[in-house]
Amino acid sequence: MSKPHRFSLSLLTNCKTLKSLKQIHAQVLKKGLDSDPFVAGKLLLHCSINLSDSLDYAHRLFTYTPNPDAFMYNTLIRGLGESETPQKSLSIFTHMLGYSNSPPDSFSFAFLLKGAANARCLRMGSQLHCQALVRGLDSHAFVGTTIVSMYAECGIVDFSRKMFDEMPEPNVVAWNAMLTAYFRCYDLKGAEGIFYLMPFRDLTSMNVMLAGYTKVGELELAKKLFLGMLIKDDVSWSTIIIGLAHSGSYDEALSYFRELRRLGLTPNEVSLTGVLSACAQSGALAFAITLHGFIEKSGMVWILSVNNALLDTYSKCGSLDMACLVFKRMPGKKSIVSWTSMVTGLAMQGYGEGAIKLFNEMKESGTKPDGITFISILKACSHAGLIEQGYKIFSKMTEEYGIDPTIEHYGCVVNLYGRAGLLQKAYDFVIQMPIPPTAIIWRTLLGACSFFGDVVLAERVKERLAKADPDNSGDHVLLSNTYAVAGKQNDVVMTRESMAELKMKKIPGWSMIEVDKF
């Protein structure tokens, strides 16, 4: 039997861009195949799941379909649930309840609940749980497993366990979800309890344990488990490498990578980004260069995340030239990570103006900066002493980009004023902040006071700090430093403890005073 829609749909396999999808869509319309639910469903699936940045088009495609079937509803829900705004999938769900002939099924709930998990929205998740319960779909294996994960993502592992205990015959996926749930909440004892209770384990169970051990800082247990594993896949390898890189064991991360190569295995892009991150943090430039060679040879230069990790490694190792080269030669669209990494690199090497210039280029390229980008650029400004520019950028953050500043952003501004000696301005800024200043904020300001020897303001800040952090430590050192810088070192008597503290800890500015003076 010949199927007239086969030709058009086979094109979807190689369809990588929205532009080519639009061409296929045009073909479909020309042949009058758009009323075929199978064709319409495949098209929608491709632009809401397989392509990135094509959700708007998917939404339009859906809107212009007269009577979307359950597959189309579920596909759009799925696409929205994986997007930056998973809550939007709820409006499709509401539409489904009101206008569709097909009621929501197990697929709908699995995707909606995944969206709630992605959004870490307990309200959304628990309401969907109720809806599923009413429809008798909470006992469905896929739905139930997603509910277990959802509660853990929302930070309530007890609810995950309750849901799990209600499952009559949990399969290995459900067991693994419960195991993951405990680690997500850093509950090692709970995870171990499940692991020993599991009637069956697969490679995923082992990899979850591996990742969990490194997450809670049990590196020895992780290494022991890894060595004992008879079967390892690429996830096992990347998990141990990334776990070590995250825990500060950079040399060991490199060792495991070498071992992987020695066994003749091919690293994938995840283990490569992991080992590059270890290089970046430890300054292992020589190793990074050999990795770069491998990446070029193996044809992985086309992978965005690998390029991002590579340029970040070069810039952190002080090789700005190479970082620029990787950045410029990157194939395809640069991501927010590429831009932010490059901005940070320039800022850290002291090129404040260069960082701002690149930040502007980023905006022109159409990439929207996020909260992390603003931390980098604000740091660049305070480093380079660009106070006006910095504050302007900080204002734009809310006004132009609608990003709510976090305490870290406020800290950057305090640092910006503080380093420039605008202490009163910094103090006034802290007083009018919409979120309560933390001890870190006050300590930043106290550090600035000590640097410039502003005794009066330092005393005022000290009182605020004492309220924010009653069992503060190290602050009297900063305060006495202030007096020292102001030439009034006799006003504060240093105790033996604070002297020791001064020598032990690297408190900002401590080297400015000679300890012998006290």
Add this chain to the structure above:
DNA sequence: ATAGGGTTAG
């Protein structure tokens, strides 16, 4: 379709 590894700041 449900479970495991990811690069940017701090």
